[in-house]
Amino acid sequence: MIAAVVVDVPSGSVNKTFDYKVPPGLENWAEPGMRVIVPFGPRKLQGFILAVKQSSSVKGIKNITEILDPLPVLTPELIDLGQWLAENTLSFYITAYQAMLPAAMKATYEKFFTVLRPEMLSSEVSVLFSASGELSLNEVTKNHVHLLKKLQELTKTGVLDVVYKVKDKANKKKVKFVSLGNKTEAEELLNQNGKRAEKQKAVISELLSRPPGEYSLQEILHETGASLSSVQSLCKKGAVYIEEKEVYRDPYQGRNIKQTEPLPLTENQQNAITPVLDSIENNEHQTILVHGVTGSGKTEIYLQSIQSVLDKGKEAIVLVPEISLTPQMVNRFKGRFGSSVAVLHSALSIGEKYDEWRKILRKEVSVVVGARSAVFAPFENLGIVIIDEEHESSYKQEDHPRYHARDVAIWRGKYHSCPIVLGSATPALETYARAQKGRYQLAELSSRVHSNPMPEVTIVDMRDELKKGNRSMFSNELMEKLKAGIEKGEQSVLFLNRRGYASFILCRDCGYVAQCPHCDISLTYHKRYGELKCHYCGYKEITPSACPSCSSEHIRFFGTGTQKVEEELAKVLPEARVIRMDVDTTSKKGSHEKLLTSFGEGEADILLGTQMIAKGLDFPKVTLVGVLAADTMLHLPDFRASEKTFQLLTQVSGRAGRHELEGKVIVQGYDVEHYSIQLASQHDYLSFYNHEMKTRKLHQYPPFYYLGLLTFSHLELMQVVEASEKAASFLSKRLSPDSLLLGPVTSPIARVKDRYRYQVMIKYKNEPELRNWFEEIIAHFQKDKSIKDLQITGELNAQTLM
Ligand SMILES: Nc1ncnc2c1ncn2[C@@H]1O[C@H](COP(=O)(O)OP(=O)(O)OP(=O)(O)O)[C@@H](O)[C@H]1O
Numbered sequence: 001m002i003a004a005v006v007v008d009v010p011s012g013s014v015n016k017t018f019d020y021k022v023p024p025g026l027e028n029w030a031e032p033g034m035r036v037i038v039p040f041g042p043r044k045l046q047g048f049i050l051a052v053k054q055s056s057s058v059k060g061i062k063n064i065t066e067i068l069d070p071l072p073v074l075t076p077e078l079i080d081l082g083q084w085l086a087e088n089t090l091s092f093y094i095t096a097y098q099a100m101l102p103a104a105m106k107a108t109y110e111k112f113f114t115v116l117r118p119e120m121l122s123s124e125v126s127v128l129f130s131a132s133g134e135l136s137l138n139e140v141t142k143n144h145v146h147l148l149k150k151l152q153e154l155t156k157t158g159v160l161d162v163v164y165k166v167k168d169k170a171n172k173k174k175v176k177f178v179s180l181g182n183k184t185e186a187e188e189l190l191n192q193n194g195k196r197a198e199k200q201k202a203v204i205s206e207l208l209s210r211p212p213g214e215y216s217l218q219e220i221l222h223e224t225g226a227s228l229s230s231v232q233s234l235c236k237k238g239a240v241y242i243e244e245k246e247v248y249r250d251p252y253q254g255r256n257i258k259q260t261e262p263l264p265l266t267e268n269q270q271n272a273i274t275p276v277l278d279s280i281e282n283n284e285h286q287t288i289l290v291h292g293v294t295g296s297g298k299t300e301i302y303l304q305s306i307q308s309v310l311d312k313g314k315e316a317i318v319l320v321p322e323i324s325l326t327p328q329m330v331n332r333f334k335g336r337f338g339s340s341v342a343v344l345h346s347a348l349s350i351g352e353k354y355d356e357w358r359k360i361l362r363k364e365v366s367v368v369v370g371a372r373s374a375v376f377a378p379f380e381n382l383g384i385v386i387i388d389e390e391h392e393s394s395y396k397q398e399d400h401p402r403y404h405a406r407d408v409a410i411w412r413g414k415y416h417s418c419p420i421v422l423g424s425a426t427p428a429l430e431t432y433a434r435a436q437k438g439r440y441q442l443a444e445l446s447s448r449v450h451s452n453p454m455p456e457v458t459i460v461d462m463r464d465e466l467k468k469g470n471r472s473m474f475s476n477e478l479m480e481k482l483k484a485g486i487e488k489g490e491q492s493v494l495f496l497n498r499r500g501y502a503s504f505i506l507c508r509d510c511g512y513v514a515q516c517p518h519c520d521i522s523l524t525y526h527k528r529y530g531e532l533k534c535h536y537c538g539y540k541e542i543t544p545s546a547c548p549s550c551s552s553e554h555i556r557f558f559g560t561g562t563q564k565v566e567e568e569l570a571k572v573l574p575e576a577r578v579i580r581m582d583v584d585t586t587s588k589k590g591s592h593e594k595l596l597t598s599f600g601e602g603e604a605d606i607l608l609g610t611q612m613i614a615k616g617l618d619f620p621k622v623t624l625v626g627v628l629a630a631d632t633m634l635h636l637p638d639f640r641a642s643e644k645t646f647q648l649l650t651q652v653s654g655r656a657g658r659h660e661l662e663g664k665v666i667v668q669g670y671d672v673e674h675y676s677i678q679l680a681s682q683h684d685y686l687s688f689y690n691h692e693m694k695t696r697k698l699h700q701y702p703p704f705y706y707l708g709l710l711t712f713s714h715l716e717l718m719q720v721v722e723a724s725e726k727a728a729s730f731l732s733k734r735l736s737p738d739s740l741l742l743g744p745v746t747s748p749i750a751r752v753k754d755r756y757r758y759q760v761m762i763k764y765k766n767e768p769e770l771r772n773w774f775e776e777i778i779a780h781f782q783k784d785k786s787i788k789d790l791q792i793t794g795e796l797n798a799q800t801l802m
């Protein structure tokens with residue numbers, strides 16, 4: 001038997017399968033979709049079996065070393081999907097397959113020295129091998145680095161050998177359980193006397209007092225005060241059994257989640273759910289856009305659609321943007337579907353994620369709620385994929401494989417003949433355009449549940465405030481409303497748009513701004529740690545007390561926006577209890593949840609935060625939403641700036657007045673005439689859409705054109721310039737007359753990690769060969785020995801130009 005294996009070497013020359021023999025002992029075991037370890041040159045590598053066959057035309061093929069999985073981890077569907085994914089995102093097959101699995105299943109490799117000719121070793125070296133006969137390179141570089149050179153020489157002369165070992169991080173958590181063994185033996189023990197027997201007797205009586213079964217050893221030891229050794233000696237006598245068993249790490253353990261029942265749908269909801277239910281009923285793939293204003297009850301539509309999928313014995317995937325994957329959100333699904341829900345969230349530990357994923361593989365759950373990569377959940381009888389807040393940019397992975405979860409979902413929907421539901425109050429322009437063209441079905445929810453009014457929005461021009469002599473960051477109206485809210489015992493949300501408002505330090509004498517020495521970007525000031533940090537490469541330095549450029553002491557820190565707002569609030573509204581939520585206050589595991597819970601329980605009057613409070617929150621007592629610096633994002637070099645501003649304002653405003661109490665929104669900024677701010681305040685998506693579509697058409701941007709993007713990076717500027725010019729001229733000879741070629745130009749962020757960045761952009765409507773041309777260009781430079789270390793990434797449908 002022969003297995004075609006794709007190996008863990010992300011490189012163009014090995015981006016294919018290699019044939020390996022399945023040794024006779026493993027023939028009944030090997031199946032496509034399993035992870036294996038195979039020899040590859042001098043190394044051992046992890047790989048995936050993509051196919052098995054009877055014969056191979058390749059001569060001298062080697063044996064598979066080991067099969068890592070008892071059952072395939074990639075279903076036949078995922079094997080196909082991976083191929084499609086790799087080809088459409090210009091990634092390597094191995095990268096695509098790895099992206100579908102939890103990180104724990106990706107191997108790490110370690111190098112070891114072993115001894116071939118022990119008689120040739122000096123005692124100094126020999127002693128290092130005495131313990132286990134081998135020595136890891138890791139250990140050498142850590143503790144014996146002075147011997148490294150010697151070890152390398154010994155390897156060259158054949159005294160030592162180097163072997164590669166594959167480490168599988170996918171460990172399972174095991175717990176010991178104890179149960180009653182031979183009953184007569186146990187009862188006899190109870191009649192024994194002696195001090196030593198006391199603890200053993202306690203264990204026996206404890207087990208006898210409980211219903212027959214097995215109990216966690218830990219718990220029994222704790223209850224009885226017995227030691228492990230007394231239980232072990234009981235085990236030797238046959239009075240109890242100890243068994244080690246695999247358990248899941250459950251991050252939601254011990255939590256009481258209230259069970260919920262389906263709500264009777266409003267007429268609006270009824271209309272919107274109909275196309276979804278039809279698609280489920282008829283086993284017919286449809287992509288349905290549920291365009292519903294904030295608070296219109298989209299979640300209830302998701303829940304009831306899932307119920308009807310489960311009733312048919314099928315499975316459901318719900319995607320939620322990373323930052324709104326809050327416990328509140330998860331509870332909505334766990335509350336309805338209980339333990340049949342698995343959660344895949346990046347805040348889980350590697351082990352927890354692996355355990356949740358295995359519940360899916362073993363069919364122990366039928367609903368998955370998760371962030372982007374949950375779209376690869378290995379269900380085999382998929383009945384629906386729901387993408388909540390479908391416009392969110394986090395659904396696009398900006399690293400290999402550069403996939404969009406929406407595209408993957410639709411691929412899977414076609415495969416399983418099931419509906420894909422895209423939900424949003426502010427759909428991406430691309431999505432709405434497709435719905436208007438009839439490529440997607442459109443379901444509109446134009447009012448809130450029970451006709452709660454949309455909150456009234458007031459826009460405040462902060463330039464006017466300044467003219468009136470108000471120098472604070474809060475307008476008079478916002479101050480008044482905040483105060484009134486506290487008096488009435490209602491709650492407020494203050495949102496600071498932090499994008500484009502990053503905190504930095506500035507010298508007031510010479511204008512110096514601290515920059516990252518490796519990237520063309522200013523350093524972000526973290527007050528808490530007294531540090532300046534680069535968000536692109538992680539570079540850090542201590543904040544200077546004087547200007548590094550002119551030695552002036554007039555250096556000013558523009559503290560994290562939210563910190564500054566918090567300080568201001570404490571001055572002008574000392575009575576307010578404030579909870580601040582931003583990257584600094586939520587970096588510890590669980591802190592995000594804690595803060596939200598305490599706000600929900602009324603322990604604060606004001607929730608102050610960044611992007612992370614914009615979405616999904618549903619608190620009945622919130623009546624006021626204040627938006628500070630609504631316009632900062634408009635000035636980013638991003639053709640989606642207006643769209644993102646509109647989306648964000650709509651989302652934040654949507655947090656107010658969702659229940660009985662009426663809501664009010666105050667939006668502050670300097671460039672408030674902009675249509676995206678004006679139209680967001682009128683809750684007018686359609687006018688925004690029409691306006692923005694005109695702009696996009698005029699400037700030839702998506703959805704009228706696709707953006708093909710080639711990004712080049714290298715340590716030397718000349719190399720990037722030359723390579724990108726070559727690529728541009730290659731493309732210009734081939735592109736159809738309808739396509740536009742722009743560049744090469746420097747990327748908006750011109751340098752990252754000391755590498756200069758250039759890009760070539762192609763705006764196109766139909767260019768079927770573009771993928772092949774990109775591949776040709778990438779392959780050409782990979783072979784070109786005169787340019788080392790040039791990095792090129794290609795994208796056929798880029799979402800941003802950064
Ligand atoms: N049919 C219904 N009857 C009564 N209450 C409902 C019904 N449907 C939804 N609700 C309630 O209305 C509120 C808003 O619904 P939901 O949070 O699903 O809105 P949404 O459309 O997802 O809003 P957003 O886009 O802001 O997240 C929730 O508290 C929900 O429990």
Ligand SMILES: [Zn+2]
Pocket residue numbers: 507508509510511512547548549550551552
């Ligand atoms: Zn200075």
Ligand SMILES: [Zn+2]
Pocket residue numbers: 516517518519534535536537538539753
């Ligand atoms: Zn940097």
